[in-house]
Amino acid sequence: MLFVLAPAMANAQDARLHLDRLNGLETKARDVVEVNIEGKMLDLAKRVLAKMNDQDARKVGQAISGLQAIYVRAYNFENENQYNTTDIDEIRSQLQTPGWEKLANVRSKRNNQKVDVFTMFTGDTMSGVAVVVSDAKSVAVVNVIGPIDIDLLAELSGKLNIPKIDIINDNDKSKTPKE
Amino acid sequence: MTKKLLPASAFLLVVFTFAAQPAAAQPGEYKAVVHHLRSNYHAKKVNIPFMWLARFAVSVVRPAGVKSFNVTLFQDLQFSRETLDAEMQATMRNSFGPAWSPILRVRSHDGQQAYMYIREAGQNLKIALVTIDNQNAAVIRATFSPDRLAQFINNPEIFGISLNDDRERKAGSENITTDKKEVN
Numbered sequence: 001m002l003f004v005l006a007p008a009m010a011n012a013q014d015a016r017l018h019l020d021r022l023n024g025l026e027t028k029a030r031d032v033v034e035v036n037i038e039g040k041m042l043d044l045a046k047r048v049l050a051k052m053n054d055q056d057a058r059k060v061g062q063a064i065s066g067l068q069a070i071y072v073r074a075y076n077f078e079n080e081n082q083y084n085t086t087d088i089d090e091i092r093s094q095l096q097t098p099g100w101e102k103l104a105n106v107r108s109k110r111n112n113q114k115v116d117v118f119t120m121f122t123g124d125t126m127s128g129v130a131v132v133v134s135d136a137k138s139v140a141v142v143n144v145i146g147p148i149d150i151d152l153l154a155e156l157s158g159k160l161n162i163p164k165i166d167i168i169n170d171n172d173k174s175k176t177p178k179e
Numbered sequence: 180m181t182k183k184l185l186p187a188s189a190f191l192l193v194v195f196t197f198a199a200q201p202a203a204a205q206p207g208e209y210k211a212v213v214h215h216l217r218s219n220y221h222a223k224k225v226n227i228p229f230m231w232l233a234r235f236a237v238s239v240v241r242p243a244g245v246k247s248f249n250v251t252l253f254q255d256l257q258f259s260r261e262t263l264d265a266e267m268q269a270t271m272r273n274s275f276g277p278a279w280s281p282i283l284r285v286r287s288h289d290g291q292q293a294y295m296y297i298r299e300a301g302q303n304l305k306i307a308l309v310t311i312d313n314q315n316a317a318v319i320r321a322t323f324s325p326d327r328l329a330q331f332i333n334n335p336e337i338f339g340i341s342l343n344d345d346r347e348r349k350a351g352s353e354n355i356t357t358d359k360k361e362v363n
Binding site: 047050 | 281282283287326329330333
């Protein structure tokens with residue numbers, strides 16, 4: 001059992017970013033938000049969701065049952081280019097290590113906006129997600145650690161404040177009306 | 180006379196025992212944060228009338244799984260905005276032991292700050308929240324049962340009185356008004 005779980009656990013460990021590198025942004029930031037949802041808080045959410053009568057809520061509980069942690073850091077600055085970009089580049093460089101796969105990458109010259117979405121997989125299961133968003137006046141990093149059941153979350157899209165995700169299967173494409 | 184006095188004094192004894200219990204069991208970290216706000220920022224404590232009664236009622240009724248709580252409100256805080264966050268972080272870190280986990284920290288430019296810690300206590304969870312909004316502050320600590328919270332969400336009722344009916348009734352009346360609007 002341990003031998004089976006060990007690789008998954010090791011990978012899940014790797015999905016944790018070293019967010020303390022962002023501490024340098026603290027002093028200059030106008031607004032700071034730091035969220036650390038791990039262990040006890042996640043267990044609480046899982047326990048509460050598992051006992052809910054609502055089926056959708058129970059499905060969310062199922063989808064996050066393996067989740068180990070969620071970390072969020074957000075910084076807003078008074079003026080443009082007030083922060084040292086090397087601090088955020090350091091986080092992006094952590095995502096260049098083996099295991100992380102780039103899912104989306106947006107670069108806009110307007111406000112110097114950069115959006116990066118990375119995922120980590122263990123077999124067919126997503127074992128980590130990292131989202132790094134930065135522009136001239138703000139920086140935000142979201143790091144989710146542990147397996148997430150994407151199929152189940154997609155099923156719940158549009159419900160319980162989960163954004164609607166439109167996934168069109170090849171079979172569905174034929175049904176799409178022609179314009 | 181004695182017959183009347185006896186149940187009355189027994190009732191009072193129960194009330195004061197329950198009311199005094201949370202204060203006596205008040206953990207060190209809560210006191211430490213309250214002391215920090217009071218001594219370092221010259222904060223003035225705001226008296227909340229009938230607080231003991233509210234605490235007693237909560238310990239008996241346990242609404243939404245809340246077993247006990249403490250609230251201390253302050254006003255007229257005097258601090259430096261530049262150093263407040265660092266000072267509060269240090270105080271929270273020093274006051275809350277390793278069993279506590281920091282789950283939320285917010286610092287906004289308009290003078291609002293929030294710090295939230297959580298810890299397990301057997302089958303229960305303890306939550307501590309400190310909020311500072313300009314010159315006012317609140318220190319809140321609550322112990323609640325997650326299982327009872329789930330029960331309450333499924334079936335929100337207090338003393339057998341369902342809060343769901345009221346919501347449904349309201350939702351129903353809202354539907355009727357929207358229907359009327361649609362007709363018009």
